[in-house]
Amino acid sequence: MSLERKKQTLFKNKYRYLSWILGFLIFVGPFSLLTRLVYMVIGNISLPDLHTICLRMPLDWVFSGRVYNLLGSPIMTSFTIIVLITTLLVGPMFCGWLCPVGAVSEALSRLAPIPKKFRLHIQDPNITRNLRFGFLTGFILVSILVGLGYAYVGSICCRYCTSSVLQNIVNGLFGNSLAFEYWHTGSILTLIFWLLVGGIFTFGGRGWCILFCPLGAVSGLIHAIGAKIGFYRTVKNEEDCKNCGSCSDICPMWAIGSDNSIERTLCINCKECINRCPSRAFSMIWGRRKKSDYVDNEAS
Numbered sequence: 001m002s003l004e005r006k007k008q009t010l011f012k013n014k015y016r017y018l019s020w021i022l023g024f025l026i027f028v029g030p031f032s033l034l035t036r037l038v039y040m041v042i043g044n045i046s047l048p049d050l051h052t053i054c055l056r057m058p059l060d061w062v063f064s065g066r067v068y069n070l071l072g073s074p075i076m077t078s079f080t081i082i083v084l085i086t087t088l089l090v091g092p093m094f095c096g097w098l099c100p101v102g103a104v105s106e107a108l109s110r111l112a113p114i115p116k117k118f119r120l121h122i123q124d125p126n127i128t129r130n131l132r133f134g135f136l137t138g139f140i141l142v143s144i145l146v147g148l149g150y151a152y153v154g155s156i157c158c159r160y161c162t163s164s165v166l167q168n169i170v171n172g173l174f175g176n177s178l179a180f181e182y183w184h185t186g187s188i189l190t191l192i193f194w195l196l197v198g199g200i201f202t203f204g205g206r207g208w209c210i211l212f213c214p215l216g217a218v219s220g221l222i223h224a225i226g227a228k229i230g231f232y233r234t235v236k237n238e239e240d241c242k243n244c245g246s247c248s249d250i251c252p253m254w255a256i257g258s259d260n261s262i263e264r265t266l267c268i269n270c271k272e273c274i275n276r277c278p279s280r281a282f283s284m285i286w287g288r289r290k291k292s293d294y295v296d297n298e299a300s
Helices: 003-012 014-027 033-042 057-064 068-072 074-090 093-098 100-111 125-148 162-173 177-181 185-200 207-211 214-229 246-250 272-276
Strands: 233-236 282-285
Touching (some): 003 014, 014 100, 074 093, 100 185, 162 177, 162 185, 185 207, 214 233, 246 272
Antiparallel strands (some): 233 282
């Protein structure tokens, strides 16, 4: 992408990129403004950080049968429920607008001057969707085995925690020497696959979000259900489409196929396609609409 195109993208999507900064401030320590507020209300004197609101552990507990842990970690549980309910109503906008893990990797990908031909990009959304839910199935199976006592890994989430990796990077930047004690083989591999392979060398910079994040996959399923019911979603008017390919060239989630369809389980309502499309064929709607007005792949 040329420098001029990058400037146009930055300007047109400025509110989304500003929300990335907001998400960083309200979730990542030493700021963690939202978590600090919650702690202040409930009288908790602990210092919050990004891992305080881990949104994957509650999913692991549900799939492994350790539902009792949900009651023991009300903050994690509450945040996860809020994110999933919001996803049903307005789509996975936490993923696309507030999640600091996805924001950092996408931002690095957009800033890196690497030609598109050198980046990983699956252009068939059906393949991407199948890979995504294949990894989710693996996550669920491991959780079940842990719950049954056939796998002894403690928690699958902690084996590849991008939240902890990001938080420890930030801790190190702010002079916390204890952050250096965190690094081990698993965290280094997570860093490589999150920021290098899935970020800089992946088109759109959200390879980790697409393939490895269980919350992202579950959110995609819930969004597909919400879209079918008639809740907030991105649609495309085929009558306005000029088949220029701008939408698929900008979509960070690889959700738009060569047939101009939107794979609902991948879409995060980021509005990149809406702001890039020169013919303004995309829009976000609420309520029921005739199928003939847009092309859309609903969840099968």
